[in-house]
Structure formats: C-alpha cells, structure tokens
Amino acid sequence: MMELRIILLIVIGLIAIWFGWRVFRTDSMVRSAFSLLASMVAVGAMFLVMEAEFLGVLQIMMMGTEMSIMAIFMMMYMMDPGGLGEMDMTHQEKPSIIVAVIFGGISLAVILLTKWGDIIAEAPTPAQQNHDLGIEVMKRSMMIFESAGFSILTAMVAALATALIIHNNQIEKN
C-alpha cells in the first residue's frame, strides 16, 4: 500500500511540476493560466493521495474557480494574450534562475539531512478527520478561523476600494 502511494505521489508530483514549469514557458496566456490550474489540481490530487480528503477536494474546487478568473484577467491585461508577437516577458532571468537553484539546493539538503522521525502508516478516516477538524476550528483555532474570515472581508472591501474610480468623494457613474 505504501509503495503504491509513493508511486502515485511521484507520478502526480511530476505532472504538477511539468505543468508548473509550462506556466512560465508558454507564450499563450490562456495556456499558462490553465497550466497553473492543472498544476494546482495535481497538488490537490496529491492531498487526496495523502488522505487529506477534505483539503484535497477543497483545493481542487477553489483552484478551478480561481484560475478560470485568472485566465480572464490575463487576457484583459496582457499586451499580447495570444503570444503571437513572441515578446520577451522576462527580466533578470539569470539571477532568478540562480536564486531558485540556490534555494532548491539548500532545501534539498535540509530535506535529505534532517531525521524526520518515524512515518505513521495509518491516518484517521475521512469522517473522523472532518469531525476533528471541526472541533479544532470551533475550539482551539477559533480565533484564527475568525481572523481569516475577517481578513477575507477586509480584502473584499480593500479590493473594491482600490479598483473603483473615485473623484471628489463620488463614485463615477458610467
């Protein structure tokens, strides 16, 4: 069972990495938005493999909507949404690659050199997990959960306030 899980993790992980790489390597903006969607859905599938059913389904549903919205915004704001002009859309590419590789090397060393302790073979059943997560949300982490809700409200107000056109304290009607 564990071997099957490792194989599934590797295969789905490679899919996630491949699509994550395609995001920055394609000229078409719609393609890059949907590559990110595929990458995020693969991450959600990895949650499912790791038996976090609630989080996996939540991830797939959230990313499905978020990336579709992102694709629309991409087409609105890109100079060249179809990628036909073959514009170069990168800057400081070499330093970015160096930073990413150095970061990857350091965290690889940390991953491989740390003794992570014993792997626990059995996870709680999905029903048990949902029950316990609900208890956690309503008891110990209630303040955190409420702050998350409040920050969503704040971000909604902030996003609207940023995006609206306001002249002399009056919202422009058009």
Place this chain on the structure above:
Amino acid sequence: MVLTVALIIGTILFGIGLYGALSQTNLVMIMMGVELMLGASMLNLVAFWRYLHPEVYSIQMFVLVVMTVMALEAAVGFAIGTQRFRSKGSVESEEAADLKG
C-alpha cells in the same frame, strides 16, 4: 521515504514559483509565481500532517489559512492591476518605475 518524495516535489514547485515571481515582467504572471509557491508550501504542510502528526489538526487549520491567503492575494492583486491598467494602460513591472519612492 514517502515524506521525502512529497517534500522534494514541494521544493521543486516552490523553486519554479520563485523563478517565475522573480523573472516575469507582467503583474499577473508574478501572481501566478506566488500562487505556485503557496501551493508548494501547502503540499509540505499536508505531508507533515499526514506522515508525522496525523493527530494534530492545527496543521490542517494552517493549510486552510494558506488557502485563504491565496484567494486574498488574487483579489487584492487583481484590484491593483485593474487600477494600474486604468491609469497607465499596462501592468508591466518594467513600466512601473514611477512607483519608485
């Protein structure tokens, strides 16, 4: 072994996201890089929860908070992009030198 595999995949995803966030010129592409990085960190958290502490649910709570951050980042980022596009006609970071303080 299985934990290591999950963590390595998370690291590679984070590295790709870091590269994207640093190297892209368009605001929306930078946001995509940040989303990839946040996704990779969620992957790490879930792996730690599953294989080291399946009985601690504050880790799942943390994943929920990271998901909230992803949604908020997209909302506020697009709002800034909308305003910037309206006033300057582009969201390229190369053309945003006037934001320099």
